[in-house]
Amino acid sequence: MMSSNNRDIVADTLLKLENTVFLNREVLRPDYIPESLPHREEQIRQLTSVLAPLLKGERPSNVFIYGLTGTGKTAVVKYVLRRLEEYGRGFGSRGFFSCYINCRNDDTTYRVMASLVETLGGRVPFTGLSTAEVFRRFKNRLESLGRVMIIVLDEIDSLVSRAGDELLYRLTRVNDELSRSKVSVIGITNDVKFMEKLDPRVKSSLSEVELVFPPYDAIQLSDILRERAAKAFKPGVLDEGVIEYCASVAAKEHGDARRALDLLRVAGEIAERLGDRVVKVEHVVKAREEIERDMVIDVVKTLPQHSKLVLLAIALAGGRFDSTGDLYVSYRELVKALGSEPVTQRRVSDIVSELEMLGLVTAKVVNRGRYGKTRQISLATDYNTMVKALSDDARIASLVKNYRGR
Ligand SMILES: Nc1ncnc2c1ncn2[C@@H]1O[C@H](COP(=O)(O)OP(=O)(O)OP(=O)(O)O)[C@@H](O)[C@H]1O
Ligand SMILES: [Mg+2]
Known part of the structure; x- marks a missing residue:
């Protein structure tokens, strides 16, 4: 026999798991084929x-x-x-x-x-x-x-x-x-x-x-989301402006309906996790951060070791270097700490360009008068996200730990 106390735990847990906002979350998944496809x-x-x-x-x-x-x-x-x-x-x-x-x-x-x-x-x-x-x-x-x-x-x-x-x-x-x-x-x-x-x-x-x-604009994305939301959420749980906000974010990122649907789904999941009965714009803001973080983690995972070390050098320097030369010095220290061989500064400069294409860093060319041109290199995501993503690599995780221990 279960003690009454344990029964309460079961009942409590079930209650918490009960959907507060979703009728059918599957409707928001990318592989769901809706009955109607507005604007197509x-x-x-x-x-x-x-x-x-x-x-x-x-x-x-x-x-x-x-x-x-x-x-x-x-x-x-x-x-x-x-x-x-x-x-x-x-x-x-x-x-x-x-x-x-x-x-x-x-x-x-x-x-x-x-x-x-x-x-x-x-x-x-x-x-x-x-x-x-x-x-x-x-x-x-x-x-x-x-x-x-x-x-x-x-x-x-x-x-x-x-x-x-x-x-x-x-x-x-x-x-x-x-x-x-x-x-x-x-x-x-x-x-x-x-x-x-x-x-x-x-x-x-x-x-x-x-x-x-053609890509969808924000108004079209709103229409698409509204139809899917009507089936996915319980009536009245979407706060005013939620759909429009998801649509405008996705419209800025080249009109991607998958992105818009993901935002709405994750916002709903966050609301549910927090036990809220209404999905609000603030949940979408959180959803956006969460999705971005996951994307960064996915991309960083697949990078070669030296690209990861370049990212780590930038992160540990507070997220910015004013020249490739400064970055190279820090990168080399990290490589040495690992007991590996550094690549050339030329190569690091190419790595920075690759990382820029992946949207992980931004590199701005600054003219320093007679000192010539230099690249100002900054992390495109926040420090914690980047360090977390990099720490997936055990050797890098231990480097980070040592660095923090100093
Ligand atoms: N007009 C629309 N109405 C409703 N849902 C849509 C519409 N267009 C796209 N979607 C939804 O957006 C998501 C992405 O669409 P889809 O998978 O067809 O994109 P795609 O063009 O094939 O993209 P990719 O090139 O990345 O494969 C899916 O969940 C799809 O159901
Ligand atoms: Mg496709």
Whole structure:
């Protein structure tokens, strides 16, 4: 038997865990496909008309979709395909196959080909076959099924940068080798430079039709958030201005709907954690800090050791150096303390530029008259966040500890 005291703990804990603000938090997650996608009517219309031949068993044009991150590319493509499948079933049409592949997860030719075969009900061992063999299996299966297959290659730039464009070349040519079936490709990317990397022949066949997804402005983001919020939150828990604030922050960061939704979700989580029954602007402010901190931690984790040491030198100096030379002196001390070999000052200067591109530091060129030009280097995030992120690395953590001990 549980003592009554323990029962109270259980009851208390459950009560605290009970959602205070959310009806359904999942609605705010990035992979949730909403019932309606405001401000994407034009893209939905265009994509639907391009893909409409599918319902008659005919091959649609290949489509290339470009737009910055969080502009609804993945959501729109999944949404339209899902609706077309529903329609197809309703009309009793011949049906088509569709295969959605996120090339960031499946970034080898082999993996992509294997997914295609699996969509058609075939099986491919995890390794062992030649890609030519997997491709042959794909063709044979599709041909024996005699349907059109639409292949979505999302984040297609990951595939091409890892594996080259050979698969794209084959996929855009495969129709010449098929008689009873056909293939269409939808390629999606947020990489502006992607097209330049392609072989011109692949480029022209991939972009039979091109769709561009422009970034959302603050008003559009507000509309998007409002629809999602109505399902995600209990009625009346969003304080005035919360949606608009999330939208304006995300609009400044190139109109990214994912960012706006994340802000709103995390703000709700913070309110809940604090036991508040209303989500307020101050929760969004906290959410923004939390998200930024997580992003910094993620980026810093993946940096090479010397880049981390450069960041640490700047952090320990109070967040700023007035010249690369001063930074170099401190960096060298840290390297020595670790018993490693320093890289050259030239290299440190390049590292600073790399860190600047990642948004971790800002570097301002200052003219010091006859002393020439120098770079003023500052941390772009606060000291605690940076030291916490760096301390993920055990050797650096021990350096920090020694430094503080001094
Ligand atoms: N018009 C919209 N209405 C409702 N939600 C939207 C809309 N546009 C985007 N979203 C939501 O924003 C998030 C990001 O959208 P999505 O994943 O489609 O972006 P993306 O363009 O594919 O970005 P990336 O290039 O980073 O893959 C998703 O949760 C999506 O549901
Ligand atoms: Mg996407």
